[in-house]
Every structure is written in structure tokens, then in C-alpha cells.
Amino acid sequence: MTYSTRLKKSIGEVRRALDSVGIVRQNDRFARHGEHEPDPDAPLVLVACSGGRDSLALAGVAGIVCAMLGVRCGAVIVDHRMQVGSSQVAGHAADQCEALGLMPVVVCAVNVDESRSGRGTEDAARAARYEALVEQALRLDAAVVLLAHTRDDQAETVLIDMARSAGVDSLSGMPYSFQRDGVRFVRPFLNVTREETTGICRDLQLQWWDDPTNGDVIQASEPLPSDYPLRSRVRHTLVPYLTEFFGGDVSAHLxxxxxVxxxxxxxxxxxxxxxYAQAVVTSDRVSSCPSKPEARLAVDLLRNEHPAIRCRVIARALAGLGIPFAFRHVKAIESLIVDWHGQGGVQLPSQYSANRQRHVIRVCQNGTYADC
Incomplete structure (x- = not known):
């Protein structure tokens, strides 16, 4: 087939993504025309596929690129079971991935437990999805898992993070590549638009599914209802408004x-x-109370650090304890370091607190401070 401009662009992006994790052409025979089966022990690339236009486009392009390189390409479809007919959607996505030549194609049904994340349905679904992807990637010994987030998704993430947090982290969006529980994830499509993935699906004759909660089937002339997910409202209400207000491609700018x-x-x-390595001691290194998760911060080592580094170290210590903290909690603990005048401890979520004693700040669960 003749490749469209958008298809050529996306092929280049996926090749760059695989190259970034060391996946290159396995043998010179794959540079020659014709179909060549990859070796059984060739690296396995997995695509996380939902059946939507973005992930189906990525599945199609990844299949093309992997064939060029002589590596295996499979897919994992996660069924969140949150909507009627979700199993049919997952099955249709699996059928299309198999028709593209991807193998293995695995469908995983998960339970979305909102109480586990404490931050709502979207976060709970994300946690369940990553857990399933990690499990399958480890089981299949995959070299990398590809995620289909686009340039539009990146722009929406920046806007959402700006509303939820502060600092440079709120502007940095989703990382291009990251590791989770021993599995490498890469987002090849961060320079590809949703319009382009739609066109790629048409190029490859793929039938995508639109999640009704995304608002893609609602008339763009009306704002989405307030009970729709935040990302959907940002996509269909806020981004179009900003685009019209500034008169330019806001998504590209964000x-x-x-x-940067x-x-x-x-x-x-x-x-x-x-x-962090010098100034923070975690519970696995605290012999006096090894069974209770805590962190100890060395005041003298942190006092003279730049605030940007000091706050980042504090935040990392809180995250390591699984505390759902906000920036104000970090600043309050910082004041125990740089503005100490005998004030009381800082109360934190999840029944934790931070207390200073001489030159050490202990972050531990309430009630355990006096125990150890």
C-alpha cells in the first residue's frame, strides 16, 4: 500500500521510540522486501490497546514497524468492565489486532476499586490498567509496552496538572518513557495528533470505538455536562475555548x-x-521500629540546599510512604527545616505527621511517634 504522510510520520515516531530502548533491526534480511517471520526469541513489543482510535492506530503502526525490524509485536486489551458491552468492545479490539498480525493478543478483565486510589474513578481505572499491563508484560517477558497518548492528550494533561499542583512538574506533562515495577513504557505518539490517529485508522481500515464518557459523540457547540470526567471536559470545552481565545493551536503550544x-x-x-540518598533514611533502614513505615530527614543536610531541591526531596520522602500529599504539606515540612522556632508537628493525610526533634524530622503515622 502507499503510505500517507501521517502514516509515514507515525512510522518514524514508533521507530524512534523502539530505538530509544535499544530495539533495532534484528537481521539484514528484514531490510529486504517481502514478509519475513521474526525469530521466536526476538524481542516482544506490546501495545496497550483500548479499541479507541489512538491505540488502534498505534497497534497498526507498531505492527508495520516491528515487521520492518524483525521483532515480535503483540497487544494487551484491558477491559475495565465499567460500561455495558465492554467485553464486546474488548473482543472487537482483539479481533482487529489479530487481523493486523499482532501476536499474542491478550484480553484482561480488571476490577476497578475506587477505594484503592482515593482519588476517584479515573485514577482507580488507571491504577487497575497499569497493574494488568505490568502483569502481562512480565508474564510474556516483553521488552517494552507502547502507550498511545497523543499530543492532544499531553496538552490536556498539562492543563489538568496546572489545576491540581504547582511548580515545573505541573508543566512537564506525561513522560515520553518511564519504568513501572520493572516494565518499560514508552509513548511514541506524543508528537502525533488525534486528527492524525483518526486518519491512520482510516488508512488502515480500522474501526475504532468512541468511549461515550469522552464526549466525542456530543455536539461540539455545547459544553460537556459537569458530571463528565474532567479530562473529557478539558478536551471538548476548555481547549476549544482557549484555541478560539488565543487564535492559535493551543494544544501544540502546551x-x-x-x-521543555x-x-x-x-x-x-x-x-x-x-x-535524598544522604538526607533521608526510610523505615527499612531504621532499626528501632522496622515494622512501621516512616522516614527521617536530616535537617542540617537539607537546610542549605536550594528550595527546589529541598522540596523535591521532601516530596519524594512522602511519596515513598504512600502519603497523598499536596504542595502545602511539603512547604509546611520545609518550614520545620528553615524556619524552626519550636512549632508543633505537621499533620499529613493518611494519619501521618511530621515532627522535628533536634536535627531530625520524623515522618510517621500518628501514635507511633512515641512508640519508637
Whole structure:
């Protein structure tokens, strides 16, 4: 077939993504025309596929690229079982992935437990989805899992994060590549638009499914109802408004902001690594009370650090304890370091608190401070 411009672009993006994790052409025979079966022990690339236009487009393009390189390509379809007919949607997505030549194609049904995340249905579904993807990737010994987030998704993420948090992290959006529980994830389509993935599906004659909660089937002239997910309302109400207000491609600009901010975030994270290793002792290294999760922060080592590094170290310590903290909690703990005048401890979510004693700040669950 003759490749369209958008298909050529997406092929290049997926090749770049695989190259970034060391997946290259396995043998010179794959550079020659014709179909060539990959070796049984060739690296396995998995595509996380929902049946939507973005992930189906990625499945189609990944299949093309993997055939060029002589690596295996499969798919994992996660059925969240949150809507009537979800199993049929998952089955149709699996059928299309198999028709594209992907193998293995696995359908996983998950239970979305909202109480586990404490942050609503969207976060609970995301947690269940990643858990399933990690499990299948480890079971199948996959080299990488590809996620189909687009440039439009990146712009929406920046807007959502700006409303929820502060600092450069709120501008950095989704990382291009990251590791979770020993599995490498990559987002090849962060430079590809939703309009382009729609066109790619048409190029490849793929039939996508539109999640009704995404609002894609609602007339764009009306704002989405307030009971729709936040991301859907940002996509169909806020982004069009900003585009009209500024008179330009807001999604492209926000994605560009995220690209620059992610570099700054990466630099700060690396700078914080060394400080964290010296200034924070976690419960697995605290012999006096090993069974109770806690962290101890060395005041003298953190006092003279730049606030950007100091706050990042504090935030990392709280995250390591699984505390759903906000920026105000980080600043309150920072005041125990740089503005100490005998004030009381800082109360934190999940029944934790941070208390200073001489040159150490202990972050532990309420009631355990006096026990250890």
C-alpha cells in the first residue's frame, strides 16, 4: 500500500521510540522486501490497546514497524468492565489486532476499586490498567509496552496538572518513557495528533470505538455536562475555548511547553537523587521500629540546599510512604527545616505527621511517634 504522510510520520515516531530502548533491526534480511517471520526469541513489543482510535492506530503502526525490524509485536486489551458491552468492545479490539498480525493478543478483565486510589474513578481505572499491563508484560517477558497518548492528550494533561499542583512538574506533562515495577513504557505518539490517529485508522481500515464518557459523540457547540470526567471536559470545552481565545493551536503550544519543562524536571530529579540518598533514611533502614513505615530527614543536610531541591526531596520522602500529599504539606515540612522556632508537628493525610526533634524530622503515622 502507499503510505500517507501521517502514516509515514507515525512510522518514524514508533521507530524512534523502539530505538530509544535499544530495539533495532534484528537481521539484514528484514531490510529486504517481502514478509519475513521474526525469530521466536526476538524481542516482544506490546501495545496497550483500548479499541479507541489512538491505540488502534498505534497497534497498526507498531505492527508495520516491528515487521520492518524483525521483532515480535503483540497487544494487551484491558477491559475495565465499567460500561455495558465492554467485553464486546474488548473482543472487537482483539479481533482487529489479530487481523493486523499482532501476536499474542491478550484480553484482561480488571476490577476497578475506587477505594484503592482515593482519588476517584479515573485514577482507580488507571491504577487497575497499569497493574494488568505490568502483569502481562512480565508474564510474556516483553521488552517494552507502547502507550498511545497523543499530543492532544499531553496538552490536556498539562492543563489538568496546572489545576491540581504547582511548580515545573505541573508543566512537564506525561513522560515520553518511564519504568513501572520493572516494565518499560514508552509513548511514541506524543508528537502525533488525534486528527492524525483518526486518519491512520482510516488508512488502515480500522474501526475504532468512541468511549461515550469522552464526549466525542456530543455536539461540539455545547459544553460537556459537569458530571463528565474532567479530562473529557478539558478536551471538548476548555481547549476549544482557549484555541478560539488565543487564535492559535493551543494544544501544540502546551505540548511544546511540556517538552521543555520535562527536561528541567529531569535535571532537578537527578540533582535531588544525591541529596535524598544522604538526607533521608526510610523505615527499612531504621532499626528501632522496622515494622512501621516512616522516614527521617536530616535537617542540617537539607537546610542549605536550594528550595527546589529541598522540596523535591521532601516530596519524594512522602511519596515513598504512600502519603497523598499536596504542595502545602511539603512547604509546611520545609518550614520545620528553615524556619524552626519550636512549632508543633505537621499533620499529613493518611494519619501521618511530621515532627522535628533536634536535627531530625520524623515522618510517621500518628501514635507511633512515641512508640519508637
Amino acid at each position: 505540548a511544546s511547553v511540556a517538552s 519543562a520535562s527536561q528541567d524536571k529531569d535535571y532537578l530529579e537527578k540533582a535531588a537523587d544525591g541529596v
